[in-house]
Amino acid sequence: MTIEFTPENAAHLLRRTGFGPRASEVAKWSKLGLNKTVDELLEGGTSGKTKPKKKSIEEIKAWWIRRLVASKNPLADKMALFWHDHFATAFGKVGSVTYMYKHLKKLRGKALLPFNKLLPAILKDSALVIWLDSHENKKGAPNDNLARESMEIFTTGVLNKNGNPNYTEKDVKEAARALTGWSQERGKFLFEAGDHDGSSKKIKGVQGKLDGHDFIQILLDDPATSRHIVWKLFCFFAYEVPLSDPVLDPLVSVWKSEDSSIRAVLGAMFRMDAFYSAEAKADRVKSPAEFMIGALRQLKAKVKSSKKWSDDLAFAMRALGQDLLDPPSVFGWEQGLAWTATDGLLQRVRVAEQIAGSRPEVKGPLSWKAKVLFGKSDTWDEQALDAGAVVQRVLDTLSIPTPSASTRSALVDYMNTAPNGSQATFVLNEESFDTKVRGVVALALASPEYQLS
């Protein structure tokens, strides 16, 4: 069954594979058709040749945010964000801005590589080595942090699809011995042979003088790994399913036949009927990154790059509950409705107001102009847009496809009401733009509809 690449389906694909598509982007891609779109999305790398000033972690965070806003093809960056959550490594413990930047560079550069290339690269990353105490894992005095999390989180997961454990505590301890000597020096991977326990070990039934590379291979060969990663990808891009769900089976097959190719798995996923089902479109909550960066993209906001504003951008993400490069633990962030629990949702209303109210004439980290919504102000009179038309323009700009009647009428009535509560038919001019339109943008960004992807 072929999928009709309607504007609705195109917008859905672009929302999931990016950060807030603009109407013009949806139009362009839907003309291209599903196959070409998926191919191009998978081809695109991460954007930008600029480098951040590496003086503070906030500057790196803000730099990444700006890269995401500016990107024309953000799938690779969305995958980098996925991997950042998956291999969750936090600056708070790592402590080195340079190492975290290198870690981020690796995630962005390798985001669409096959998993059998990505995994060893990340497990040798200095930030991760420090984060999971690998440099302290030595012969005779093992530290099992990296071994444990490699299995529990990064590859097989705790339980397989039948609910049985993928490994035992003994496996963890043996794997820790295999990883002894796995260290770093000045930001580069370093194998300390003197610290390595070279004796025989048994990990998940494999016996031998196993070292870190052997351990990685055991994990890559384990079918539980393909299942676990495919499952996480599906839940991230499509919708939540249990690990055993048969919808994952064809994607697991692709992983096997294409030698852990992430591009092949995603390519297959974005061509599945299930990806365009009502269930897939319904219930996914935007992460703070999608929320904030999407808003900035759709409003074509200018994001300032000076250090002075980096702290503010980083702070906003932290308040929203997704402090980039500083996840709460090695388990990453809790996704879904956890993003919009009480405090998270309140902060979204606050950030919505801050973004909507960002004016060029007021000092701040960002600004956007009326032009984005309505074109040049000398055309406004002839456009004769009433409240309903303005609200529609805002909803289209923010890619809210099916606003509820109650949301629409709440927004229209807001525009047609004066502060003293009386009726005041909205007329678009510079002043009402500043008072009312910025207000309706804030409300639209805060609407329940906008929180869904």
Place this chain on the structure above:
Amino acid sequence: MSDQGRDSTEVGRRQFLRRGAALGGAALLGPGVFLRPLRAAPPLGTKNLVVVELFGGNDGLNTIVPWAHEGGVYKSLWRPNIGIPSSSVLKIPGQTVGFHPALAPLKSHYDAGRLAVIQGVSSPDASFSHELARRIWYSGDPTSSSGDGWLGRYLAKFDAPAFPVAAEITKEPTQIASGAPGVVPAMKSPDDFVFPGDPLHPHETPLRRIAYARMAAGLSGVPGAIGKIAGTAESVLDLIDTFQTVPPIQQVAYPSGPFAAALRTAVRLMVSGVGMRYFHVALSGFDTHGAQPVLHANLLGNVAASLAAFHADLVLHGINQDTVAFVFSEFGRTIEENANLGTDHGGPGPAFAFGDGVNGGVYGSHPSLLPGALSELGEPVFTTDMRDVIGTVLMRWLGESQSSAGDVLHGHLPTDLGFIA
């Protein structure tokens, strides 16, 4: 979240998100429109409970130090470097255990009978994974297969309250209150609850609030995520309305940091009379795989000083008889130190109950530390079941019958350990 050092006087500059509080909000339209009377406390009894989580796996052996247990093998055999020297331990008369010196602020409370130490706590087949172990403790289910929380299941025995009776003052919402009817907000402070508005057009704010309320009302109850988000939006407005009626109160000085701030907020909410009684707070950082001596001492010092301030604050407001803090960690740490002056994920550890309603003392028996007595994985064997600890809180503090508590604990009928009066 600090904004120290920011120049807030720069003309024309809006601090992005730093001072996001709206100007005006509900007050601009006068009382009576959004302000509702203070909620009466729900009929759940008068007891307050603060669940304090030490996240990361608190090293119990260095917290309640078995310095004299089994001839002192704790240090001589297992922890020659990071073991607390017996001369530093704050000794407890009649016990082979004592306190880590950083717990000094709690020693006088122990002496006054306000601190119960329950030894050797864990559960059958306990997990060494942070995620699964937390789930076990949150749910009171050793198989960690349950998706709800013991606090949630307890609250589910009552009608949904008109206003939240429980709150999580943690970075992220957790499972502990899952299953509770109504909303259990994850929040930082009642001061956050002001409807955000544009400082350049403050008179627009009440209108924006009306629109927001209409959007929420229009989608509340709709199936799926959108209905849940709309429901949370309504609850946010409810919290905004109610918290605006809560005046600031005088509180004692607390240590700095988000943990003490969370305890302070819990007291403020209890005193405010809005009906909130049950809180979950957490302190992270206990996963001391390396450099443990200083890190752990700082953490324990923070816990002790914060709880001491918490108690003083309860006394100041006359609710010390009505409030108990229950302290746990998802697991203890390895009996043996590692080569980096740290410990890895391990087995049983102590839990605590703190407050005037507590029967102070040391409970349970300390697990054996002799090499022959350890488990297959080389760790001490637990002597107290975590479900009996939670069960005792449910029965003695929250007034549950044994069978009702057993219901909360997935069919495990808890033994009353007696550490609460």
